[in-house]
Amino acid sequence: MKDATNNLISQLRSGDPRALARSISTVENHSPGWVELLKQLFPHTGKARTIGLTGAPGAGKSTLVDQLAKHYREQKHSIGIIAVDPTSPYTGGAILGDRIRMQQHFSDPGIYIRSMATRGSLGGLARTTADVALVLDAGGRDLVLIETVGVGQDEIDIVRLADVTVVILVPGIAQ
Numbered sequence: 001m002k003d004a005t006n007n008l009i010s011q012l013r014s015g016d017p018r019a020l021a022r023s024i025s026t027v028e029n030h031s032p033g034w035v036e037l038l039k040q041l042f043p044h045t046g047k048a049r050t051i052g053l054t055g056a057p058g059a060g061k062s063t064l065v066d067q068l069a070k071h072y073r074e075q076k077h078s079i080g081i082i083a084v085d086p087t088s089p090y091t092g093g094a095i096l097g098d099r100i101r102m103q104q105h106f107s108d109p110g111i112y113i114r115s116m117a118t119r120g121s122l123g124g125l126a127r128t129t130a131d132v133a134l135v136l137d138a139g140g141r142d143l144v145l146i147e148t149v150g151v152g153q154d155e156i157d158i159v160r161l162a163d164v165t166v167v168i169l170v171p172g173i174a175q
């Protein structure tokens with residue numbers, strides 16, 4: 001187990017997207033060895049900038065994530081995207097236009113997109129979102145963009161998790 005973990009970490013650190021996917025799954029599903037993996041990854045974290053985007057469904061979060069990703073890729077930054085949003089284009093149950101829009105990124109190894117279900121947890125984040133963000137950070141992603149479910153005013157966990165939080169409001173119904 002120890003050797004396997006060490007192997008996975010060195011692959012992850014070298015930027016291998018498959019190792020990244022496997023590490024995220026291990027942490028997200030609490031598979032055997034996930035605590036040890038996270039522990040060993042922790043010293044490699046702290047370099048990424050985390051940007052959270054929240055707001056009501058349809059407010060334009062995915063559109064902005066898409067544009068930010070494009071912008072930062074032009075500056076040669078590597079990007080991890082976590083979409084914690086049941087209406088997200090990344091989850092598959094999405095509007096066709098959104099899917100087509102995001103597809104331009106799918107072939108770019110500099111962008112890694114992961115969608116997460118909230119699995120009933122409150123606060124707009126999945127229980128394991130923070131851990132997944134750490135894995136992306138340790139994997140060398142310069143920027144981690146987190147799109148969250150738009151929730152009530154007291155459910156703003158993203159503020160604690162992200163370095164910068166962007167709240168997107170629909171014009172005319174600002175609260």
Ligand SMILES: Nc1nc2c(ncn2[C@@H]2O[C@H](COP(=O)(O)OP(=O)(O)O)[C@@H](O)[C@H]2O)c(=O)[nH]1
Nearest residue numbers: 055056057058059060061062063064087088098
């Ligand atoms: N007019 C206008 N439409 C937008 C803007 N941003 C997003 N949209 C549209 O609003 C709809 C929902 O956007 P989306 O990014 O999926 O919202 P999300 O549910 O918050 O992720 C889509 O049809 C977008 O094309 C904007 O700045 N102006």
Ligand SMILES: [Mg+2]
Nearest residue numbers: 062087088089
């Ligand atoms: Mg969305």
